Amino acid sequence: AxxxxxxxxxxxxxxxxxxxxxxxxxxxxxxxxxxxxxxxxxxxxxxxxxxxxxxxxxxxxxxxxTGLQTVGKKLYYFNEKGIMANTGLTALPDGLYYFGADGAAVSGMVTAADGKIYFMGGDYKAQIGLIQTPGGTYYTDVDGHLVTGFLQTSAGYYYFDPATGLMVRNATVNIAGMNCTFDANGILIAPQGLTPQVSAVAPGTVIPPKAAAQPHTRRSTKKKR
Missing domain, CATH: 2.10.270.10 (Cholin Binding)
Incomplete structure (x- = not known):
């Protein structure tokens, strides 16, 4: 039959x-x-x-x-046609992901095609804001971009090293020709009264390091030779 x-x-x-x-x-x-x-x-x-x-x-x-699927111990994304077509940065409804050349989602620090650095968490999504890692603290803006320089918060000013992206803590570093000291929490404590020269900066806004060239103090400041 x-x-x-x-x-x-x-x-x-x-x-x-x-x-x-x-x-x-x-x-x-x-x-x-x-x-x-x-x-x-x-x-x-x-x-x-x-x-x-x-x-x-x-x-x-x-x-x-279709969609996000865990295969073995890796996370992949299949489009509406079921095809694994995504590599690099991929915006999905629940977050921003980065898929490697093999199509698997990547965690940790990644550099995207646009040259910007992102920090992917254990859930493979781009992390936003202050990111605590065993190696130190990083900061990303609302789009997930790793940012460096001064950051104004309600607690004070933090500084993220342009060379490493890491928050400076317990250290004095020369920034734009000025020695700046940061406490154990990363808050700027000296020179006292130093305010990066920008108008009303909202919390979470990144200030370019060059904006901090002149401290706002009542005493006159010597010109650099």
Missing amino acids: MVSGMQQIQGKTYDFNASGILQYGLQNTPVGMMYFDPASGGAAATGMTATPEGMRYFDENHIMK
């Missing part, structure tokens, strides 16, 4: 049309998109599978998945 439709043969799933002809490739089935892989004799694919359009992912029931 002629077979048609989905058939289980020796533990694998195949698809036959009404004429009993074995079907290959991507097929829209009542349960979802499936891929009958020519590379495995037409058996329905599971897991990561190379298709003519690109890499796709099929669950244990052979159904094509």
Whole structure:
């Protein structure tokens, strides 16, 4: 007797049309998109599978998945056509991600194609604001860009080293020709009264280091020789 439709043969799933002809490739089935892989004799694919359009992912029931999917211990993103097409920075509804050349999401510090640096958290999303790491504290703006220089907050001024991006703590550093001292929490404590020359800076706004060249003090300041 002629077979048609989905058939289980020796533990694998195949698809036959009404004429009993074995079907290959991507097929829209009542349960979802499936891929009958020519590379495995037409058996329905599971897991990561190379298709003519690109890499796709099929669950244990052979159904094509879209969106963010954890495969093994890595996180991948498949577009609405089920294709793993994203590398680099990718804005998704729940956050900004960075996918490496292999398509897997990356955590930690990354430099994007635009030259800007981002900090991806353990959830692979770009982190915003003050970021505590074992190596020190970084700061990113609302777009996730790592920023350096002075930062005004309600607690005072912080300074993020342009060379490393790290918050300066417990140290005196020369910034634009002036020695600036920061306490254990990273707050600027000397010279006292130093205010970077910018008008009303909102908390969380980054001040370019050059703006701090002149302290605002009542006493006259000597000109640099």
